[in-house]
Amino acid sequence: MxxxxxxxxxxxxxxxxxxxxxxxxxxxxxxxxxxxxxxxxxxxxxxxxxxxxxxxxxxxxxxxxxxxxxxxxxxxxxxxxxxxxxxxxxxxxxxxxxxxxxxxxxxxxxxxxxxxxQKPVVTADHLLCNEKGRIQVVKLSDILWVEAADNYVLLHTVNGQHMLRQTLSGILEKLGSGFVRCHRRYLVQLCSIQQFIPTQKGDAQLLMKDAARLPCSRQYRSAVLSYLKIED
Structure with missing residues (x-):
């Protein structure tokens, strides 16, 4: 729980x-x-x-x-x-x-x-992405961060990018406890965050393992800090 x-x-x-x-x-x-x-x-x-x-x-x-x-x-x-x-x-x-x-x-x-x-527990360690007629298996552990793109999400992984038809809220439920939302357009794998960088007006930036810099808005700042076990 x-x-x-x-x-x-x-x-x-x-x-x-x-x-x-x-x-x-x-x-x-x-x-x-x-x-x-x-x-x-x-x-x-x-x-x-x-x-x-x-x-x-x-x-x-x-x-x-x-x-x-x-x-x-x-x-x-x-x-x-x-x-x-x-x-x-x-x-x-x-x-x-x-x-x-x-x-x-x-x-x-x-x-x-x-x-x-109490309900049946469904365990999965991967997602399936349909890419040009082929089914691509994407391990959850390989996903660094996820970006909303209209009716799709773009999975940024250690092996490249993959597109999946899903909402950001829907994909968060599938990804499980290792991921957290940091912005209305982004969610991140917690263990892929390398730096938390405060900026002005209560916002912040997250430096990821792939060198991407993602915004962390005030709305989600407390949640990110809580799961990183950092005092605000």
């Missing part, structure tokens, strides 16, 4: 991270400090499950839940206030953790998420 923790209090995030890190089926844990940062992260790198605080500055948890892009992740609200429970379940939350909660209560909430997420 890919998990996003959203809470403006560091101790609350640390507690959830500690509990989640003990679970063998949790493959990735990201954090956001407020609703706006969480929304950027979810759009750039969709999680399976969000542990979401209710009371946060600017964009609160209930409001965030109503703005999630489809397909929306599962939500477990985590709060010290019981008066939001009805609103939380109206927002399709699967559970409502009251602070302070113990490990047993946390595990019950996590098990609900596991049961909702």
């Amino acid at each position: 890919k998990i996003l923790i959203v809470d403006d209090e560091r101790p609350a995030r640390d507690k959830l991270r500690r509990l989640l890190s003990q679970q063998s089926d949790v493959s990735h844990i990201a954090e956001a400090r407020d609703g706006n940062e969480a929304l950027q992260t979810i759009r750039a790198y969709p999680p399976d499950l969000v542990f979401l605080d209710v009371q946060m500055p600017e964009l609160d948890g209930i409001s965030l839940a109503t703005q999630l892009p489809e397909p929306a992740p599962l939500i477990v609200f985590v709060t010290a206030y019981d008066q939001y429970a009805l609103q939380a379940f109206d927002a399709n939350a699967i559970d409502y953790l009251m602070k302070p909660y113990d490990e047993a209560r946390f595990l019950r909430a996590l098990q609900k998420a596991r049961e909702r997420l």
Whole structure:
């Protein structure tokens, strides 16, 4: 499972991270400090499950839940206030953790998420591109970055470029946890980023292994930094 923790209090995030890190089926844990940062992260790198605080500055948890892009992740609200429970379940939350909660209560909430997420697992380590009547096998590990091109995407790989009829959001779902969106037109393989270069107005550039310089817009900056484990 890919998990996003959203809470403006560091101790609350640390507690959830500690509990989640003990679970063998949790493959990735990201954090956001407020609703706006969480929304950027979810759009750039969709999680399976969000542990979401209710009371946060600017964009609160209930409001965030109503703005999630489809397909929306599962939500477990985590709060010290019981008066939001009805609103939380109206927002399709699967559970409502009251602070302070113990490990047993946390595990019950996590098990609900596991049961909702259970489905046949399809594993693939490649994509198939139809190029001039031939089927080209492209290994996911060879893809450095991906560029949107109208109704197609252009795969930039260690062996050259390949065109695939697919949207950028659609290809991100197929590529899996090693890739993240950095711009409305680009997504990148995390291990292919060589440098993160801040620029003006909160934007940045990513220097890739093939020497390409890609824009990283403010909308996706927090998500990229989170998955690179760099403090913003």
